Amino acid sequence: MFSTPLFAADDDHAQILKELLIDHLSEKELEVCGWVFNDAYPYTLQKFPNNHFYAVVGSDGRCEYGYGSDEESAFNNCEKWKKENSIPGTCKPFAIGKEIVWGKEVEVKIDIYENMDAIKEFCEITKICIEDFFSTYLKAEEHKAIAVVRKLGSENEYFLNLDGWHTGASSREIANTKALEQCEEKKIGFKDLQDYENYECKIIIYNNAIINENYVAWAEKLLKSNIVWEESIKNTGKSSVVSNKSGCIQGNCENGQGTFIWDNGDQYVGAWKDGKPHGKGTFDWRNRTKFVGEWRDGKKHGYGTHSFQDGSNHIGKWKNGKKHGWIMSTGGNMGVQVYEWKDGVRGEWFGNLNWEYVFKDSHYTDGDIITNKDPTTLQNLVFVEEKLMETFDRRFKSTQLIKGRIIHGKMNVAKHFVFKATFENDHKVTVAVNAEFKTKGKAEKTALKYIKIVGQLPTFLREGINFIVIHKGKANWGGGARKIYIHTGDLNHKFNEETMVHEAGHAALDWNGLGLVNHAEWGAMQLADKKFISEYAQQYPDQEDVAETILWWIAVRCKPDKISKKNYKKVLEAIPNRLKYFDEQNYDTYPLVCNF
Numbered sequence: 001m002f003s004t005p006l007f008a009a010d011d012d013h014a015q016i017l018k019e020l021l022i023d024h025l026s027e028k029e030l031e032v033c034g035w036v037f038n039d040a041y042p043y044t045l046q047k048f049p050n051n052h053f054y055a056v057v058g059s060d061g062r063c064e065y066g067y068g069s070d071e072e073s074a075f076n077n078c079e080k081w082k083k084e085n086s087i088p089g090t091c092k093p094f095a096i097g098k099e100i101v102w103g104k105e106v107e108v109k110i111d112i113y114e115n116m117d118a119i120k121e122f123c124e125i126t127k128i129c130i131e132d133f134f135s136t137y138l139k140a141e142e143h144k145a146i147a148v149v150r151k152l153g154s155e156n157e158y159f160l161n162l163d164g165w166h167t168g169a170s171s172r173e174i175a176n177t178k179a180l181e182q183c184e185e186k187k188i189g190f191k192d193l194q195d196y197e198n199y200e201c202k203i204i205i206y207n208n209a210i211i212n213e214n215y216v217a218w219a220e221k222l223l224k225s226n227i228v229w230e231e232s233i234k235n236t237g238k239s240s241v242v243s244n245k246s247g248c249i250q251g252n253c254e255n256g257q258g259t260f261i262w263d264n265g266d267q268y269v270g271a272w273k274d275g276k277p278h279g280k281g282t283f284d285w286r287n288r289t290k291f292v293g294e295w296r297d298g299k300k301h302g303y304g305t306h307s308f309q310d311g312s313n314h315i316g317k318w319k320n321g322k323k324h325g326w327i328m329s330t331g332g333n334m335g336v337q338v339y340e341w342k343d344g345v346r347g348e349w350f351g352n353l354n355w356e357y358v359f360k361d362s363h364y365t366d367g368d369i370i371t372n373k374d375p376t377t378l379q380n381l382v383f384v385e386e387k388l389m390e391t392f393d394r395r396f397k398s399t400q401l402i403k404g405r406i407i408h409g410k411m412n413v414a415k416h417f418v419f420k421a422t423f424e425n426d427h428k429v430t431v432a433v434n435a436e437f438k439t440k441g442k443a444e445k446t447a448l449k450y451i452k453i454v455g456q457l458p459t460f461l462r463e464g465i466n467f468i469v470i471h472k473g474k475a476n477w478g479g480g481a482r483k484i485y486i487h488t489g490d491l492n493h494k495f496n497e498e499t500m501v502h503e504a505g506h507a508a509l510d511w512n513g514l515g516l517v518n519h520a521e522w523g524a525m526q527l528a529d530k531k532f533i534s535e536y537a538q539q540y541p542d543q544e545d546v547a548e549t550i551l552w553w554i555a556v557r558c559k560p561d562k563i564s565k566k567n568y569k570k571v572l573e574a575i576p577n578r579l580k581y582f583d584e585q586n587y588d589t590y591p592l593v594c595n596f
Helices: 011-024 027-047 071-084 113-126 133-137 172-189 213-222 440-456 493-509 519-529 535-539 545-558 565-574 576-583
Strands: 052-057 063-068 092-096 145-151 159-166 199-206 227-232 238-243 247-251 256-261 267-273 276-284 290-296 299-307 313-319 322-332 335-342 345-351 357-359 378-393 399-402 405-408 410-423 428-434 467-471 478-480 483-487 532-534
Touching (some): 027 063, 027 410, 063 071, 071 092, 159 172, 290 519, 299 519, 357 535, 378 428, 440 467, 440 493, 478 493, 532 535, 532 545, 532 565, 535 545
Antiparallel strands (some): 052 063, 247 256, 256 267, 290 299, 299 313, 313 322, 335 345, 399 405, 478 483
16 A cells, blocks of 8 residues: 655655655555655655645545645645646645644644533534543543544544543553544444444543544534534434524525424525525435425426436426426436336336437538637637646556546656636636656646637636646546646547547536536436437437537537538437527627627
8 A cells, every 4th residue: 555655765765755644644644645645755855855735635535735835835735726627625734844743633622611511512413422421531630532433534524432541541652542442343343334444533532622623623613503403323424414493594495595493403595586496496304305396385396407316317397296297317227217206206218318310420520610720719828837636647557446437547646837817708627737747837838729629618607627648648538526627639620629529528517516507407408309410429318418518519609611501401400499598698708709
């Protein structure tokens, strides 16, 4: 699991660093973020021996870092990259020069006696304080400590009702050790905790003070708010935050937009009429199912998506609270299935969307829809820094199965030249060019070639992109969740602009990446058209149909003179409802001039 750092100054320092990291990091932290601590930190240390180094371990398993000459600049640099990559987590100090400070406890900030009422509530609702905490622990002599279980990689540090404690020790070290040992015994022996290796024990109280930095923040918040923590071990193995308020907690829940929470924790956010959900809104049930769509008189009515715990979705139309019309099921073991429903009763099976398609290779059909002569909104490209980064690289033979598709490639750590591109309206995109391009000048020239194409995209696609990675090699491009991955050795250079439109469609429009397209409404358009624009869209209707279609919407609405009359007619006849869907979104298409 642990390798010698890539950029260690010498073998002795590499061994020392290895020992320090093992002492300060959990196995899980080393596993998911080894590239930050084992590669990026030594690399930065070699260049800037006295710098501060910050890191964030995201709750989703992704990590980032930042560095600077002082604490503030290092934190800000880490925060910049955290936000750039949308990593859910907190930037924390890892090292000052060669001194690793990761995991050191924040000393006394909240004294238990000074805030007794708040701490009693804190102990009760977090379930961390033992039954005789106030009668025994608080009266015990120092040194004493309490440890509790937390789930690894969780920003909010969810805790189970498991703890260990020790009082009357001869030193702080012994009190902590004994408390941790007792906590570990309870953790391993807890029958409901099957994956206990993903949890760790953590000291949170020493003597009469809360010392863990997250608990300090929570305790301070308790003094000012009504946030409570609800234990839900049986269902999820962790706790979740809910408000102890019920009723309309925000907005207008009679006639307008509002948020309502029921006593059992169910929540609705959206439009209201006469005190009932009416219009577009989202209902979250406590059993973790969710409906996003249209409502009438408090019932599901119109297009919507009902999502379930197993990752499956029912997409289609409802009438008076019941499924009515074609309903598409996705994400289950049977793949994509379509049935006709009537008043909540399932009827005829329409198959698995194996409909006809128009083009064999969609964005390799017409290579001049957008050309290098089209205007670009790119204003400038500025070098920012040379940075060790973990980015996705499709040249690797590693494969993974995602939503029924085999995806080639893996995350890889390498040095990158980082640039910031600015477009009209001050929209900015970060461009990371693999250092395999050797020099900053060559990297900049390569970045300009592709970032100019981004400036040629219609605004609604361009503004859905915030990060682009460029590698060498013969591999397919990729896109999604506001990112695009480019390989310059892709053989279809004639179609670079069309390929960029396709990947921008993933980055800006896909619902899986919180894009602009509504899943349920799009599914309804698919069912109405009963054809696909391409074979690729037919093969992956839930992942590729939007990205394949947007190119041809641009072609027929903005660039009809760039495609053949035959293809123009084919597109209009095959997917009229999808075209109409995009027409009605009123997207900003500048610098393209479109008619729809």
